[in-house]
Amino acid sequence: MAATMELPCVGIQDFDEVVRLYWGRVFRFALASLRDGDAAQTLAQDCFLRAYRGRAWFRGESSVHTWLMRIAVNLVRDAARNRASRFWMLARASSVDLGDAGNRLADCGVSPEAMASLKEEVRAVWKSADRLPAKQKTVFLLRFVEDMSILEIAAATGMKEGTVKAHLFRALVTVRERLGKSV
Amino acid sequence: MMRGHLGSEDMCRWMAGERGAEEERHVRECSLCGAEVARMEGALQRFGGAVRAWSAAQPGAQSAGAWRMDHTSMVRPLRWGLAAAALVVLAVIPTWKSARDRRMAEEAARADDILMEQVDAQVSRTVPVTLEPLVNPVEWKAEAGQDLPGKEKGEER
Numbered sequence: 001m002a003a004t005m006e007l008p009c010v011g012i013q014d015f016d017e018v019v020r021l022y023w024g025r026v027f028r029f030a031l032a033s034l035r036d037g038d039a040a041q042t043l044a045q046d047c048f049l050r051a052y053r054g055r056a057w058f059r060g061e062s063s064v065h066t067w068l069m070r071i072a073v074n075l076v077r078d079a080a081r082n083r084a085s086r087f088w089m090l091a092r093a094s095s096v097d098l099g100d101a102g103n104r105l106a107d108c109g110v111s112p113e114a115m116a117s118l119k120e121e122v123r124a125v126w127k128s129a130d131r132l133p134a135k136q137k138t139v140f141l142l143r144f145v146e147d148m149s150i151l152e153i154a155a156a157t158g159m160k161e162g163t164v165k166a167h168l169f170r171a172l173v174t175v176r177e178r179l180g181k182s183v
Numbered sequence: 184m185m186r187g188h189l190g191s192e193d194m195c196r197w198m199a200g201e202r203g204a205e206e207e208r209h210v211r212e213c214s215l216c217g218a219e220v221a222r223m224e225g226a227l228q229r230f231g232g233a234v235r236a237w238s239a240a241q242p243g244a245q246s247a248g249a250w251r252m253d254h255t256s257m258v259r260p261l262r263w264g265l266a267a268a269a270l271v272v273l274a275v276i277p278t279w280k281s282a283r284d285r286r287m288a289e290e291a292a293r294a295d296d297i298l299m300e301q302v303d304a305q306v307s308r309t310v311p312v313t314l315e316p317l318v319n320p321v322e323w324k325a326e327a328g329q330d331l332p333g334k335e336k337g338e339e340r
Contacts, residue, residue: 019246020246023244023245023246024238024239024244024245024246027238027241027243027244028234028235028238028239028244031238031241032234032238037241037242037243038243040241040243041242041243044243118229121226121229121230122226122229122230122233125226125227125230126230126233126234129230144227144228144230144231145230145231145234145235147231150200165199165200165201166199168198168199168200169192169195169196169199169201172195172198172199173191173192173195176191176194176195176223177191179226
């Protein structure tokens with residue numbers, strides 16, 4: 001697994017820069033969690049608005065990225081709990097195509113057959129991740145999409161390190177089972 | 184102490200960050216388990232990469248346009264809403280007022296008509312109300328249900 005992504009050090013004073021640097025990550029996590037483009041954009045907007053209003057309370061105990069992800073995790077949790085929004089997520093036309101992520105694989109010089117197999121594999125992970133319980137899904141996405149370390153995930157979710165590992169383990173067992181032993 | 188290869192759950196535990204020194208050594212030395220770990224890591228890396236690339240291509244992935252840097256712009260819609268509401272109130276008040284005035288004028292006119300009808304009725308009388316029965320006693324008797332004796336007899340015969 002690749003090492004945790006290097007994030008540039010940025011203070012909270014320059015909020016425009018914070019938005020520029022982290023918007024994509026917050027939006028991506030929201031999109032992967034909610035699977036709805038409009039909802040993800042609204043959530044990202046809300047996340048940065050809350051961060052902007054609460055910037056006076058940011059003490060720098062965690063990184064800006066972790067702080068923002070913590071807000072995003074809470075917003076995603078609230079959105080998932082909201083039955084109405086869940087209904088809309090199912091019904092809305094802006095819901096993203098689950099299979100689309102599989103088409104974004106970088107061409108790594110393999111045969112068309114092998115590429116088709118890899119795409120299918122990505123689609124299968126994408127689908128099985130969507131069916132995970134909320135906490136497992138959050139931890140799984142933060143680990144394998146956001147490339148956050150276990151400690152960063154613990155800080156972002158407010159869970160203990162052991163709890164994060166337990167959720168991640170259960171998520172991996174499910175994903176692996178659904179993929180079959182081929183992965 | 185590790186015995187044999189990593190099982191499916193051991194593999195998942197490994198991926199979840201639960202790695203003992205023994206497992207580390209085994210994965211390093213066992214080509215079969217090493218290949219299996221690499222395959223699973225590869226699948227998850229490809230998944231993460233595909234989602235990142237796919238997300239970046241989605242509308243709304245860029246902060247420009249999506250986020251309004253000027254925080255006062257957050258207040259702007261509220262201001263516009265209040266201004267619109269004030270305009271609506273200002274537009275509705277004269278309409279409501281004129282409708283009310285019209286209704287009151289109609290009611291007053293109706294009351295005037297009724298009053299005029301009553302006045303006309305009083306004015307058009309030839310005699311006062313109390314003397315009206317004396318003007319035409321026969322009619323009055325007939326109206327009062329008193330039969331004329333002569334007529335009665337004539338009819339009986």
